[in-house]
Amino acid sequence: KAGVTQTPRYLIKTRGQQVTLSCSPISGHRSVSWYQQTPGQGLQFLFEYFSETQRNKGNFPGRFSGRQFSNSRSEMNVSTLELGDSALYLCASSPGTTNEQFFGPGTRLTVL
């Protein structure tokens, strides 16, 4: 069974731009969660989508948004990028009925 895939793996943007990251969960998994990893703040929960609905949300500004499609693939969007948004963004999938999550390799975003 294929694992969680994320695209692109690396991204460079400039301040003020927006960016969209993509995540394809493990086949059959209906839940997709997003996390931000930075050296200063560690791993922080952004939000979770289950069956195309946001089920849980972390403490991030409204510039961070997401969505989930009917095939469970998810996208995360960050608008008006700031230098502090530079991070590794990790996607995790889960069947949705347990608390075990499977992580993708991440997208490394650099904001210049």
Add this chain to the structure above:
Amino acid sequence: GDSVTQMEGPVTLSEEAFLTINCTYTATGYPSLFWYVQYPGEGLQLLLKATKADDKGSNKGFEATYRKETTSFHLEKGSVQVSDSAVYFCALSDLKSSASKIIFGSGTRLSIRP
């Protein structure tokens, strides 16, 4: 709110040494506890888990026991290898608050000398 505290790194050991990475948690409910490992340039991999008090999770020679009385989930390995060099994260997920949200510790970087 719920939180996880793990020992500061980095931790440097010689090959075949005994490893302990301490982890304690705070939770109002009955969380599941996890250890994740992150190798350089990669995402997180689930190393082991325990879902209730006194459960022992184990994998690849690593072990951790869910101790409710001390709110701890310390990671141990009897004989480490160079390939164990990575960052280790202790984490919890509380079904009461949200099954989908994992709260992570700050991570402990482990380096093993040949």
